[in-house]
Amino acid sequence: MEIRVLGAHLSEVKGARLTSLLIDGALLVDAGGVTSALTLSEQKNIRTVLLTHHHFDHTRDLVTLAANTGYYWQGQLTVHAPRYTLDIVTKYLVDGTMYMNFLEYPSKQKPTLICEDIEPYGRKTIAGYDVLALPARHSVPAVGYQITSGDGRSMFYTGDTTVGISDCWQYISPQLLITEVAGPNEYGDWLKKAGHLCARFLKEELTQFRQLKKYLPRVIIIHVGNFFEQKIKEEVAEVAQELEADINLGYEDMKITL
Ligand SMILES: [Zn+2]
Numbered sequence: 001m002e003i004r005v006l007g008a009h010l011s012e013v014k015g016a017r018l019t020s021l022l023i024d025g026a027l028l029v030d031a032g033g034v035t036s037a038l039t040l041s042e043q044k045n046i047r048t049v050l051l052t053h054h055h056f057d058h059t060r061d062l063v064t065l066a067a068n069t070g071y072y073w074q075g076q077l078t079v080h081a082p083r084y085t086l087d088i089v090t091k092y093l094v095d096g097t098m099y100m101n102f103l104e105y106p107s108k109q110k111p112t113l114i115c116e117d118i119e120p121y122g123r124k125t126i127a128g129y130d131v132l133a134l135p136a137r138h139s140v141p142a143v144g145y146q147i148t149s150g151d152g153r154s155m156f157y158t159g160d161t162t163v164g165i166s167d168c169w170q171y172i173s174p175q176l177l178i179t180e181v182a183g184p185n186e187y188g189d190w191l192k193k194a195g196h197l198c199a200r201f202l203k204e205e206l207t208q209f210r211q212l213k214k215y216l217p218r219v220i221i222i223h224v225g226n227f228f229e230q231k232i233k234e235e236v237a238e239v240a241q242e243l244e245a246d247i248n249l250g251y252e253d254m255k256i257t258l
């Protein structure tokens, strides 16, 4: 399994894209910064999208990817997410009000976007992977996904989340954990209210992982608040040292082979 980080940040600025992962070149997980990261032929390989929640920074490029897919090769993208997320995305983002209705373009018989729901605790085979959706604590209904390839390699991506994501640990056994740190420890209270993690909270959640599972997977941090990146990097490095764990910040175009 090869995981490519398309976007590792909370904000889009020159050199930094919004949260998105690409698995084996074909399975897209969240759609923040996608089309500016990939050539057209790379975009053509994407057939399947998983969304963790409806927030704009995780769904925005569904529009630009659908546009390229629909216009240039009349392809189809199957979007998997909880019904709550799909309802919002189909009502506000791709419904034709601001741009094309990709649920009916180029035709109702063969639209660019097809939606399939996967509810929390649901398990499905998607694009050849075993996908398990688990509820993630955030400011809106959200899930994380454990994605396991046919040869048994497994990663868990929490999506946006805050304290209490440890409730998921009992269900998973990944070799790689991709999660978020949106801001520095000094903003901990605010981050918790907004449904995000700081390094201090991450440490608590990872400590619980180790207690329960007797190991810690490699951890990659994305959804990094750009303005605080250096501080976050230092605070995450402290946690890595304290836990003697492999925890690093992800970055645009980073590739991880499992
Ligand atoms: Zn969010």
Ligand SMILES: [Zn+2]
Binding pocket: 019, 055, 057, 058, 160, 223
């Ligand atoms: Zn976000």
